[in-house]
Structure formats: structure tokens, C-alpha cells
Amino acid sequence: xxxxxxxxxxxxxxxxxxxxxxxxxxxxxxxxxxxxxxxxxxxxxxxxxxxxxxxxxxxxxxxxxxxxxxxxxxxxxxxxxxxxxxxxxxxxxxxxxxxxxxxxxxxxxxxxxxxxxxxxxxxxxxxxxxxxxxxxxxxxxxxxxxxxxxxxxxxxxxxxxxxxxxxxxxxxxxxxxxxxxxxxxxxxxxxxxxxxxxxxxxxxxxxxxxxxxxxxxxxxxxxxxxxxxxxxxxxxxxxxxxx
Amino acid sequence: xxxxxxxxxxxxxxxxxxxxxxxxxxxxxxxxxxxxxxxxxxxxxxxxxxxxxxxxxxxxxxxxxxxxxxxxxxxxxxxxxxxxxxxxxxxxxxxxxxxxxxxxxxxxxxxxxxxxxxxxxxxxxxxxxxxxxxxxxxxxxxxxxxxxxxxxxxxxxxxxxxxxxxxxxxxxxxxxxxxxxxxxxxxxxxxxxxxxxxxxxxxxxxxxxxxxxxxxxxxxxxxxxxxxxxxxxxxxxxxxxxxxxxxxxxxxxxxxxxxxxxxxxxxxxxxxxxxxxx
Numbered sequence: 001x002x003x004x005x006x007x008x009x010x011x012x013x014x015x016x017x018x019x020x021x022x023x024x025x026x027x028x029x030x031x032x033x034x035x036x037x038x039x040x041x042x043x044x045x046x047x048x049x050x051x052x053x054x055x056x057x058x059x060x061x062x063x064x065x066x067x068x069x070x071x072x073x074x075x076x077x078x079x080x081x082x083x084x085x086x087x088x089x090x091x092x093x094x095x096x097x098x099x100x101x102x103x104x105x106x107x108x109x110x111x112x113x114x115x116x117x118x119x120x121x122x123x124x125x126x127x128x129x130x131x132x133x134x135x136x137x138x139x140x141x142x143x144x145x146x147x148x149x150x151x152x153x154x155x156x157x158x159x160x161x162x163x164x165x166x167x168x169x170x171x172x173x174x175x176x177x178x179x180x181x182x183x184x185x186x187x188x189x190x191x192x193x194x195x196x197x198x199x200x201x202x203x204x205x206x207x208x209x210x211x212x213x214x215x216x217x218x219x220x221x222x223x224x225x226x227x228x229x230x231x232x233x234x235x236x237x238x239x240x241x242x243x
Numbered sequence: 244x245x246x247x248x249x250x251x252x253x254x255x256x257x258x259x260x261x262x263x264x265x266x267x268x269x270x271x272x273x274x275x276x277x278x279x280x281x282x283x284x285x286x287x288x289x290x291x292x293x294x295x296x297x298x299x300x301x302x303x304x305x306x307x308x309x310x311x312x313x314x315x316x317x318x319x320x321x322x323x324x325x326x327x328x329x330x331x332x333x334x335x336x337x338x339x340x341x342x343x344x345x346x347x348x349x350x351x352x353x354x355x356x357x358x359x360x361x362x363x364x365x366x367x368x369x370x371x372x373x374x375x376x377x378x379x380x381x382x383x384x385x386x387x388x389x390x391x392x393x394x395x396x397x398x399x400x401x402x403x404x405x406x407x408x409x410x411x412x413x414x415x416x417x418x419x420x421x422x423x424x425x426x427x428x429x430x431x432x433x434x435x436x437x438x439x440x441x442x443x444x445x446x447x448x449x450x451x452x453x454x455x456x457x458x459x460x461x462x463x464x465x466x467x468x469x470x471x472x473x474x475x476x477x478x479x480x481x482x483x484x485x486x487x488x489x490x491x492x493x494x495x496x497x498x499x500x501x502x503x504x505x506x507x508x509x510x511x512x513x514x515x516x517x518x519x520x521x
Contacts, residue, residue: 006354
């Protein structure tokens, strides 16, 4: 095994709790040091998710005086401590678990406003992009990005967020249905875009099994138009096209 | 754009965008700023920051354990063209797997072996050549021991500096922590490193961490011990140009930042300078 491959084993040992359960094996960590390595792995995970929660749940953070809570607090709780023994840093599954913890933590009654659940859904979907660094497994057909999600909201989030930043009131004028697609590129750039119904249908029909033509057929979108949409979705990491 | 003053030690800190207004209004308190992230698109104060302070590129440019991609090299060159600092910085780190599947998202040292030394030497040369600026490299502490090393951290760094001609960005809290967890005397431990190659010193604070059960770096005021070690290094570093307080956090308060810089000035005996624009 090359030195570079040995280093990869050490990194895997720190990032993946299921690898630590089996013992160091390929990672050259001596028996007396495994406890310290586990401590360091926990430090890394707590730091990683605290940072992603702070960046993703930044709008709900503005209401901390009303709610008495912020998303980052979940990494100091007992549930997170239990999660550390199962955590795969950067995986979608880990991001979903932590995101759910944060959403539940911030959903305690009384809610600050009628749009609060929509805001938390938005921040949860954003968090999945920020915290899930997993790469797609290459597929012969167009497949969805690992963390890409399409969500419908009862409130116009794209207009609401600037108002929240400016400390302005949110009125019923923003009660409008919008569909947002959240995605992340390989380089880690996060996109949130409002999508039309046709694009949403194309995204939802992209399952790693259908060909581009079958996606067009299933969605009723002309084949050429569906291809353009898929290319556009691929540029923002929402789908992966076969190479 | 202001430049470093050649004949005096520059005392600075990191650019924390939420403190931009405070930095601009207290102009002479800080000599230079290290840039850990590119300026955000909505950072309206950055153009004024760039006009007022010399900037040092201290971003994540890529891990030099592996060859940098063309995109990473272009990005590094673009950032250096924006900042135009006298040198650029990277770290002795290897934090993600070669296939990109796992990342620690945090500085983590490589195995100190001949193979890794070859990799760092080749990739550092390519980065410095492509960007067209001197490269300084920062030491990274380990928290636990790995049984694969063929040399000490000090020897790995010494040979790297000799082969590449790169400068040493010596991070004092990192070395203090490495010594602490190896139960070594910090001065003896630091004395093994190539202090004659030091161009920049990082000072900073440490705090107890619940997971580690001991101290680790934190965006707090530098401790007296860290500052004293920094001064001890400075006395042995004829190429030293800058001392930077390593504090980069959205939670950092302006008073902590300015107090930390003042403490550092006092320790190193450097008064505030008249700002000079090139």
C-alpha cells in the first residue's frame, strides 16, 4: 500500500464511525492511540456540523430572542452525542439526521409566525447542500444530485429572505406558492433556484434509470427541450449526466 | 493599494468581514490582513479594505499532498492578482482522500514520509511557479500518533524548505499544542524547527475542548505563553516580516480582535505605523 493510500485509511478512520467500530486495520494507529483518534473524530464532526448549521439556519437565528433557540445548539445535545458513534461526516444520511434535529429543535411552540415552518424547510434543504459532500455514483442514465431536492413552499421565500435580512415585516402579500430546487456542484457551490412546473417534472423524473428520451416521454416535455433542461440542471449539480 | 513596509515588522490579523467597519474606522491599529476566504460578492466594504490594508493570501488553495487541478491553480493566481501580497500561504496538510469521497474539512497533517515529502516539494514548486509569488508553508499539529512516519515533523519541514526555498509560516499555537500532546517542552520542541526560514509568525489563543479533553486553537486572545514563544522565535528568525493574530470566526468580537493585536504589538515591541500607499 502506498503512503498516500495509508493516509486515506487514516482519513476514512476519522470520517466514518462504522470504520472505527471495526478497528484501525489499514490505518496505522496503534492500540494506545485509538481512543485519542476517536476523540479527534468527534471534535471534527461537532465542528463540521456546528459550522454548517450556523451557515444554513442563519435566518431563523435572527429570531433567537423570540424562540430562545438556535440551530447550532443541537451539536451540544445528548442526541448528537449518540449520533457521533454512527456519523459518516459529509454523508447525505448524516446531514438528514442533523437537519431533522435542528428542525425539531426550532419547531417548539409557540411559532414566531405562520411562515416559520416554510422558513425551516428552506433552511433544512439548504443545510443538506452545505453538509452533504458525498459524490454521486456514476450512472449510465441521468441521475439526481446526491443532495438535490425540490420543495414547494406556501410562502414566496425568494422575496421573503431579503425582507428578513432588512428586518422588515412579512405580510400576506408574500403568501404565494413557489417551487425551489436546491443543489450543490462538485466544487461545493450551492444553488437555490425557482423552477417552472416543466423543470420540476423533468427533475423528479430523473431517477438514474430513465434515458433522456424516457424522461421527456414521462413528463410530456418535447425531447429537445428536456435535453436542454437536463444540461441546465447538470450545470448546477441538480442532476448528473452520464459521461 | 498599500504595501508592506520593508524595514519594519508588520503586525496584523485575519480579515473577518463582519468586522470590516471596525477595521476601517480603527485604520492604524492593524498593519495587514490575511485573507482566509475570497471576498463575498455582497461585501460592499471590501474595496475600501483593499485600498487601506496590505493583504496576504491565506485561503485554502488545495492540498499539496496531491497535484493541484488547473482550476485550483487559476483560482490561486486570480486571488493573488486581487490581493498582491508579498507572499502566498498554504499548509502542510492532507485532509481529503484521493478519490474525494471523504474529507475532514479541517487541517490535518500528512504522514511524514519520503513519499509525501516528494509530493509536497513537487506540488509546492508548481503552485509557486504558476502563481508567480513566493510561497510560505504553515505547520499543522497532530493530536494522536500514527505509526508510519519515517521522520519527525521538524525534519520533514526542514528538508522541504531546503529543497523548495519556500518560507516558513510558523504557527505558534500549533507547535505549542503538538508539544503539549507529546509532553515535550515547547521551547525544546520548537528549537528543532528551521527558524532561520521563518517569514511569518501566527499567534493566537487556545481553549479547552470538550471532545479533546484538553486545549486546542480558538479565536480568543493569544496567551502570554504563546506570545513569549513567538518573541523567542522572532529573535532567531532573521527573515521574519510579519506577525499575524490567527483569529477567523463569525463570532469574533471587535474588542477581542483589537486587544489581541495590541497585546501582540506590545509583546513584539512594534508600535503603530503611518500607513503608506504604494
